[in-house]
Amino acid sequence: MAEVPDPDRGPASPNTVFLDITLSLLHGPRLPVGILRVEHDIARRFLARPDIDLRFVTFDRTARAYRAATGPETLMMADILSGAFARARPAATMAGIDLLEDAHVLRAARLGLASAAALFGGIRRIAMRVSRSPHRAVAARAAGFAARWWPQPAPAEHCRPMARLLRPVLRPVLRLGFVGAVRLAHLLLIALALLEGWLARGATLLRHRRVTAPPADPRSPISQDLPPDAVLIMAGNPWDWLDFDHLDRMVRQRGLRVIAVIYDVIAVDMPWVTPGTPDIYHRFFLEMGHLARTIVTISTYTADRYRAAIAEPNDLDPEISPCLLPAALADGDIGAPMAVPMLEQCRFVMYVSTIESRKNHRLLIEIWERLRQELPPDVLPTLVFVGQWAWGTSHERQMVERNWRLQPHLKVLSGVGDAELAWLYRHALFTVFPSHAEGFGLGAAESLALGTPCLISDCPALMEATDGLMPAIDPLDFAAWHAAISRLLTKPEELAALRTRVGRFRRIPSDAFAEHLARVAEKAAA
Amino acid sequence: MRRGLVAAGWDVTSCAMFLDSMFPADRAGAADLALTDPEVAAAVEADILFADLTVHEAMAGSAATLRRLATLLENTAPDLILLEHPWAWLPLAKVIGASNVPILYDSHNIEWRIRQEMAQGALRAPDAGQRIAAVRALEAELCSRAALVFAISDLEIPELAAAGAGRVIHLPPCSDLADGALPPDGGAFAAKAAAAEVAYCALIGSAYWPNVSGFFDIFPTGIGFLTLRQQIWVAGALGPALQADPRWRPFAATNAARFQAIGVISAEDKARLFAGARAAIVPVTQGAGAKLKTADALASARPVIATSCALEGYGPLLGDATDNGVWAADTPAVFRALVRRGVNGDLPSPPPCLRQALSPERFTRTLAEALGSYAPG
Numbered sequence: 094m095a096e097v098p099d100p101d102r103g104p105a106s107p108n109t110v111f112l113d114i115t116l117s118l119l120h121g122p123r124l125p126v127g128i129l130r131v132e133h134d135i136a137r138r139f140l141a142r143p144d145i146d147l148r149f150v151t152f153d154r155t156a157r158a159y160r161a162a163t164g165p166e167t168l169m170m171a172d173i174l175s176g177a178f179a180r181a182r183p184a185a186t187m188a189g190i191d192l193l194e195d196a197h198v199l200r201a202a203r204l205g206l207a208s209a210a211a212l213f214g215g216i217r218r219i220a221m222r223v224s225r226s227p228h229r230a231v232a233a234r235a236a237g238f239a240a241r242w243w244p245q246p247a248p249a250e251h252c253r254p255m256a257r258l259l260r261p262v263l264r265p266v267l268r269l270g271f272v273g274a275v276r277l278a279h280l281l282l283i284a285l286a287l288l289e290g291w292l293a294r295g296a297t298l299l300r301h302r303r304v305t306a307p308p309a310d311p312r313s314p315i316s317q318d319l320p321p322d323a324v325l326i327m328a329g330n331p332w333d334w335l336d337f338d339h340l341d342r343m344v345r346q347r348g349l350r351v352i353a354v355i356y357d358v359i360a361v362d363m364p365w366v367t368p369g370t371p372d373i374y375h376r377f378f379l380e381m382g383h384l385a386r387t388i389v390t391i392s393t394y395t396a397d398r399y400r401a402a403i404a405e406p407n408d409l410d411p412e413i414s415p416c417l418l419p420a421a422l423a424d425g426d427i428g429a430p431m432a433v434p435m436l437e438q439c440r441f442v443m444y445v446s447t448i449e450s451r452k453n454h455r456l457l458i459e460i461w462e463r464l465r466q467e468l469p470p471d472v473l474p475t476l477v478f479v480g481q482w483a484w485g486t487s488h489e490r491q492m493v494e495r496n497w498r499l500q501p502h503l504k505v506l507s508g509v510g511d512a513e514l515a516w517l518y519r520h521a522l523f524t525v526f527p528s529h530a531e532g533f534g535l536g537a538a539e540s541l542a543l544g545t546p547c548l549i550s551d552c553p554a555l556m557e558a559t560d561g562l563m564p565a566i567d568p569l570d571f572a573a574w575h576a577a578i579s580r581l582l583t584k585p586e587e588l589a590a591l592r593t594r595v596g597r598f599r600r601i602p603s604d605a606f607a608e609h610l611a612r613v614a615e616k617a618a619a
Numbered sequence: 620m621r622r623g624l625v626a627a628g629w630d631v632t633s634c635a636m637f638l639d640s641m642f643p644a645d646r647a648g649a650a651d652l653a654l655t656d657p658e659v660a661a662a663v664e665a666d667i668l669f670a671d672l673t674v675h676e677a678m679a680g681s682a683a684t685l686r687r688l689a690t691l692l693e694n695t696a697p698d699l700i701l702l703e704h705p706w707a708w709l710p711l712a713k714v715i716g717a718s719n720v721p722i723l724y725d726s727h728n729i730e731w732r733i734r735q736e737m738a739q740g741a742l743r744a745p746d747a748g749q750r751i752a753a754v755r756a757l758e759a760e761l762c763s764r765a766a767l768v769f770a771i772s773d774l775e776i777p778e779l780a781a782a783g784a785g786r787v788i789h790l791p792p793c794s795d796l797a798d799g800a801l802p803p804d805g806g807a808f809a810a811k812a813a814a815a816e817v818a819y820c821a822l823i824g825s826a827y828w829p830n831v832s833g834f835f836d837i838f839p840t841g842i843g844f845l846t847l848r849q850q851i852w853v854a855g856a857l858g859p860a861l862q863a864d865p866r867w868r869p870f871a872a873t874n875a876a877r878f879q880a881i882g883v884i885s886a887e888d889k890a891r892l893f894a895g896a897r898a899a900i901v902p903v904t905q906g907a908g909a910k911l912k913t914a915d916a917l918a919s920a921r922p923v924i925a926t927s928c929a930l931e932g933y934g935p936l937l938g939d940a941t942d943n944g945v946w947a948a949d950t951p952a953v954f955r956a957l958v959r960r961g962v963n964g965d966l967p968s969p970p971p972c973l974r975q976a977l978s979p980e981r982f983t984r985t986l987a988e989a990l991g992s993y994a995p996g
Contacts, residue, residue, distance in 0.1 A: 337876065341847045364869060376872035379843040406840040408955055 109146040110614045111319060112136055114162060114170050116329030118151055121169070127447070127535070128356060131391075131606070132328045134421060137174050138607035145611060150318060150325065157336040159325070159343070161318040224286035228279060235275035239268045321347050324386075324618045326610060328354040332377035333369075337384070344384050350617040352610065353385040357395050357532025357554070359451065361402045366451035366530070368484040375403075382409040386617045389610060390415045391533040394554040416609035417558065418533055419601040420542030422515045430516035435504070440474040442578070443521040445514065445536035446528065448478060448505070450485040453527040453550070453568050458492045458503070460575050464582070465499055472582065474522055478505045479514065518543040523581055523588060526555055527568045534558040541598040546591040548577055562594050620703065620725060620986075623793075623979065627987035628994075632695050634688075636707055638663060638674045650695075652687055652710075654678050668737055669750045672757070675706035679713055689714040699723055699766075699993045705730055705754075708761045721993050724765040725790070728907035729775055731755035736905070759783050767989060771909045772932025788989050791932055792911050793982035794918035795886050796893065797974045801920055805895015808852070808881075808888075812895055818962050819850040819879070821896035821921070823889060824857035824912050829905040831860050837902035837926065837954045841870025844955045845877045849962040851900070854881040854892050893919035898961030901925035902954065909933055917945065918977040922966035924948060924957040936976040944969025 112135060120129055139147040149162035149170055162170065223231070319325060327335075343349040360367040360374030367374060381388055382404055388411050390396040396415040404411060446452045461476045482490065482505075493503060509517065518524070524540040524547040534555040540547040541559055549555040550568035566573045581588045602608075624631045632650055635642075639653040640660045647653060659677040663670040678684045688710055700715075701723040702708060708722075715722075731754040738747040762768055763783035769790040770776045776787045805812070812819055824830040834857070842851055853861065858880025861867055867874060884892065893899055899916035901923065909932025916923045917933065923945045930937070930947055937945055944967055948954040960966050975981065 338847060345848075370871070371869050372871040372873065375841070375843070375870055376876065379841075379873050380847070382843075383846050403843075407844040408952070408959070409844075 108144055108615070108618065109148060109320075109323065110139060110611075110618075111148050111150045111323055111325045112139065113152065113159070113325060113327045113329055113331065114149045114166075115151045115331060115334065117170055117173055118162075118166055121173075128328065128330055130421070131354065131356075131418065133174055134419075135326065135328055135607050135610060136170070138604055139611065140174070142611065145614070152331060152334055152336070154334050158339045159319055220282055220286075223279065224282040228276070228283070231279045232272060232276045235272045236268075239271050319343060319347065319349055322350065322618075323347070324350045324352065324614050326352045326354070326614065330356065330377070332373045335377070337376070337380045340380070340384055350386040351381070351384050352387050352389060352613055352617055353381040354389045354391070354610075355381065355395060355399060355532075356391050357530070358398045358402050359530045359532065362398060363451065363530055366449070366485070378403045379407060379409075382407065382411045385411055387412045387414050387613050389413075389613055391418045391606075392554050392557050394557050395532045414609070414613055416606055417601050418535055418538065419603045419605050420535070420539040421603050422511060422518065422539045423542035423600060424603040429512065430519060431510070431512035432516050433506070433509075433513050436475070436477065436517070436520070440522055441477045441504075441520075442474050442582075443477045443479060443517055443524045443540075444526065445479045445518075445524065445539070446526070447480045447483045448486050448489065449483040450489075451529050452480075453529055454478060454486070454489050455492065456527050456568065456571060456574060457525060458489065458496075458499075459571065460578055461502060462496060462499055463575060464579065465502060467579070468582065470501070473502050474582065475501075476503050477517065477521070478503075479507075479509050479517060480505075481507050514539075515543060518545050521545050523547065523591065525578070526550065527566070527574060528552060528555065529568050531555050531558075537563070538601070541595050542600045544592070544595055546588070546595050548574070548581070560598055562598055563591075620701070623983045623986045624701070624990075626979070626983040627990060629990070632691075632697070634691060636675060636678055636684075636710065638670075641670075641674075650691055652678065652684055652691075654681060654684060656681075666750075668734055668747060669754070671704065671706045672750065672754055675709040679709040681710075685710055685714050692718075692720075698995045699990070701725060702761065702765075703727070705758045705761045708757060708764075712760075712764075721766040722761075722764055723767045723769070723990075723993075724761050724784075725769040725771075726758075726775065726779055727771050729778055730758055732778075733907045736907075766993075769989070772907070773934050774931055775907070788985070789935065790982070790985055790989070791909050791936060791977075792914040793979045794911075794914040794977045795979065796890055796915055797918035797978040798980070802887075802891050802894045804891075805893075806888075806891040808892050809895035812850075817848050817850045818897045818964070819852040819895070820898045820900045820924070820958055820962050821852055821854065821892050821916075821919070822857065822900050822902070823854045823892070823915055826856035826860035830857050830903065830912075831864055832905060833903040833926070833928075834861055835864065835866040836904040837951055839866075839951060841873045842877050843870065843873040844959065845962065847876055849959070850877045850879060851958075852879045852881055852892065852896070854884045854889060856883060858882065889915065890919075893921050896921050897964050898922040898924055898958070898966060900954075900958060900961070901929035903929040904949075907931070914977050917969065918974050920968055920971070920974055922946070922961050922968055924954065924961055924966075926954070936973065938970075938972065938976075940969040940973045943967065944973065 112132075114132065114136065117129060117132055117136075136147065136149075139145045149167055150159045151162050151166060152158070153160045340349070340351065344351060355378065358374075358378055360371055361378060364371035378399065382399075388396075388399065390399060390413060393415045396413045399413060403409070404413075444452075444454065444457060446454075448454050457476060457478075461473075464473055493505060496503075506517075518540055521540075524536065524545055526534055526537045526540075526547055526549045528534065528550055529552065531552050531554040534549065534552075535558070537547045537549050537555050538558040541562070547559060547563050549559055549563050549565050551565040552568070556563075556565050564577055566577060581591065621631050621633060633648055635648060635651040637651070637653055638660060639655045641663070642653075654674060654677060656677055659674060662673050666673065692714060697720055699721045700711070702711070703725050704727065705724065708724075711722075731751050734747070734754055735751050738751065759782045762779055765784060766786065768779050768784040768787045770779055770787050771791060773789045773791075776789060779787050822834075845851070858878075859882070861878075862871075862875075862880060881892065893915075896919075899919045899921045901910070901913050901916050903910055903913070903926055906928065910929055913925060913929045913933060916925065917936075917940075925945070925947060927947045927949050930945070941947070946957050946966070948957050957966070
């Protein structure tokens with residue numbers, strides 16, 4: 094279990110660093126993506142450092158101020174960091190694939206072909222899914238089942254007098270008994286799942302002894318949770334919830350030293366590609382320019398864009414410290430890559446990214462449709478999109494759903510875990526990244542870090558992320574993309590040459606970003 | 620002008636000429652002449668740039684209007700006629716005939732030039748040449764006929780003279796703020812600013828579109844250059860007009876945190892708003908003549924940051940105040956830098972003589988001296 098917070102813990106030592114975990118808490122047990130991965134990486138690595146005393150804070154939207162994370166929040170963060178959620182619900186990582194796999198296991202079991210391990214795995218996943226179903230819903234379905242499928246009684250005239258007498262009483266009792274038994278079994282299943290979760294969490298906490306709960310002190314006034322001259326790292330893009338007035342007061346009156354991680358300023362450069370109104374993003378970037386001691390950007394390109402789009406027009410000159418994000422997937426930390434059964438026998442090309450208009454999935458779908466008409470089916474690989482569907486993609490969804498001819502060659506995988514993602518990167522023929530704009534392009538860097546070449550768009554951040562090693566094509570140039578992909582599919586020697594070039598990629602050490610932030614934090618605290 | 624004339628001892632009868640659909644009837648004076656003509660209203664709507672010319676051309680062609688104007692002149696038997704704009708000359712010329720009543724023209728700007736700028740600029744009316752020529756001819760005719768022309772801006776005196784004006788006197792606007800003592804503090808405005816821990820620059824303006832455009836010309840990327848404790852407070856209808864403008868939207872959240880729309884306020888509150896401010900700003904980039912809002916800012920006794928356009932017409936009055944209480948800035952970067960200095964309290968206020976130069980008393984004195992020779996008897 095997590096270390097119990099010590100209410101008598103003294104004032105923060107000079108190397109105390111506060112991390113804003115509001116986004117992690119909001120996101121909860123869902124699989125982390127993008128920014129959350131960075132926030133988790135910072136938390137994990139800082140907790141493991143003996144020279145940093147990391148404490149979690151969250152922005153309380155009701156009080157409109159930062160406060161220390163409470164005990165339950167800290168425990169939740171510990172769960173998130175230890176991967177307990179992911180372990181407790183493996184089926185959630187690739188729901189579609191697991192369902193197919195489970196169905197296959199059940200069929201195989203009926204035919205007596207399933208191995209004991211596969212059978213156990215399938216049953217476990219089904220049990221996990223059932224354990225996550227709401228209890229009332231399970232009870233309601235059991236009652237419905239009983240009402241529909243309970244054997245119809247024989248006509249009354251065929252019954253004995255005693256049966257006729259007991260029937261009105263016995264039938265409801267038996268039905269209630271059945272429903273009750275199902276409910277009991279479901280509760281038992283939930284308890285087992287919880288127990289497994291606790292055990293997994295306990296084991297993880299034992300392994301990562303530094304993943305401890307920062308002190309939660311609900312007695313203190315909210316604004317007192319950040320002591321004078323505290324160093325606060327904000328890596329969660331808090332444009333939606335942060336009260337900048339509070340932050341401003343903290344900076345001016347309590348000497349708070351803010352370190353803000355800025356991933357991109359695309360919302361200002363291309364305001365039409367963001368889900369919210371662009372002004373909230375502009376304000377966040379700008380206030381950071383006023384309030385942050387240091388702005389850490391995830392690429393030199395983002396630093397340049399920040400200066401051009403935010404700092405210069407507002408006569409700001411904040412300290413900007415760029416540091417490329419590491420490709421953590423290439424690390425041993427995530428464990429062994431986990432195969433994705435659906436693609437094990439497939440040749441596939443992959444694009445790892447949230448599915449939104451800026452990412453230019455449309456271009457790839459159109460190219461694949463063209464290639465489908467040009468190449469024999471056995472030559473055309475499957476195009477795999479790994480990412481969540483997001484805003485502004487109704488047309489892309491329609492293209493995916495209605496093009497039944499292309500469906501065998503186009504897969505969308507959402508909710509892919511790290512281990513599966515690592516496997517996908519390693520087994521893809523090559524990856525593609527035709528995005529219109531990026532702040533870094535982690536997907537491209539990860540691809541190269543795992544040895545797979547990536548065709549990228551010519552947006553500067555992607556070229557920076559891939560060390561300038563990969564072919565960069567205008568994201569609006571259909572013909573050039575089509576030609577480049579065709580060549581890689583039909584000329585193995587070109588693909589091989591590209592793979593050779595990947596060998597020159599200088600992978601960013603997995604702890605580089607956290608190390609960089611630690612140095613920035615140390616400097617800020619000095 | 621009316622108050623100045625009265626203060627100078629003149630008995631004034633005002634007569635406004637307007638299209639009835641453009642002004643509320645309940646605000647019309649007894650001697651005002653209103654034109655009711657749907658066709659003219661439609662024509663005005665179709666070409667707002669020349670609305671005044673169109674309306675007064677129609678009035679000059681309206682026998683009823685001319686009859687009422689002639690009756691008015693006959694009943695009042697004026698010792699002099701002062702035109703506040705050139706348009707009224709169109710109907711007046713038809714009824715005044717060879718009368719010896721002196722005509723005075725109070726020029727607020729060179730009308731044809733400002734229309735030419737608007738046609739080429741924001742209003743995009745490249746085919747307006749003929750109408751502009753008509754305005755120019757009208758102004759020239761009036762200047763030639765007028766016994767005296769008042770120029771609101773010193774910069775326009777040569778042009779008015781070239782148009783045929785025989786005698787031109789510079790009569791810059793005055794400000795009520797320059798009348799008497801200013802409030803000792805900002806009152807409720809200062810209290811509000813102190814409570815929010817902010818310092819602010821004051822801006823007062825109407826929703827007139829050049830005011831709106833001027834703000835966005837000077838602050839094209841918002842006002843994020845200010846900290847959260849540095850703000851711009853805007854009085855008058857300009858504040859809501861800015862917030863409703865599409866140019867505001869990309870920076871709405873940033874601007875809103877540094878901006879307060881005070882709304883329309885009384886003359887007393889205007890003085891208090893300035894008294895609580897660290898500086899007054901006048902970001903105007905269009906328009907001719909001399910702007911009344913600049914007069915208010917200059918009379919506020921606060922440091923003034925304005926564009927050259929805003930300061931046009933006040934040249935002789937500024938004297939030593941230039942760069943010593945009054946700063947001209949025509950680029951966003953320079954303007955921003957001055958606003959920051961102003962709101963930080965790093966700019967000195969202009970010398971007191973500037974307020975005196977803008978006082979209604981000085982205005983009346985100038986007016987009285989100019990009109991002395993036209994007084995009856």
